[in-house]
Amino acid sequence: MVDKTGNYAFLLGVVVAVLAALGRLNPGLAVLLLAVLGVVVGLLNVNKKETTKFLVASMTLMLAGGTAGIIAGIGPTAKLLADSLVNITVFVAFAALVVALKTVMTLAED
Numbered sequence: 001m002v003d004k005t006g007n008y009a010f011l012l013g014v015v016v017a018v019l020a021a022l023g024r025l026n027p028g029l030a031v032l033l034l035a036v037l038g039v040v041v042g043l044l045n046v047n048k049k050e051t052t053k054f055l056v057a058s059m060t061l062m063l064a065g066g067t068a069g070i071i072a073g074i075g076p077t078a079k080l081l082a083d084s085l086v087n088i089t090v091f092v093a094f095a096a097l098v099v100a101l102k103t104v105m106t107l108a109e110d
Helices: 002-021 027-044 048-065 068-072 076-109
Strands: none
Touching: 002 027, 002 076, 027 076, 048 076, 068 076
């Protein structure tokens, strides 16, 4: 079950991000859920071998999230995509924080 918990947390994080973008969730609750799910993903989904790839992909997503304001001005569908991207960025940022901290701890031990 633990093997699947991280996978379910990832999928749930994406669903929460989209639901929040649609306005179906309280924004404060959405951020809390995304943060908790991001921590779970960071703890359970990323092993030592995947760390570098995950952190590079996370940085890319976070940089892409910075373009959300530009994208949102195109139209209603683009605004939904932009809001979803911002929410996914919150989710990924917490996962990346956990993975980065795990990496620093490992480096400090060596």
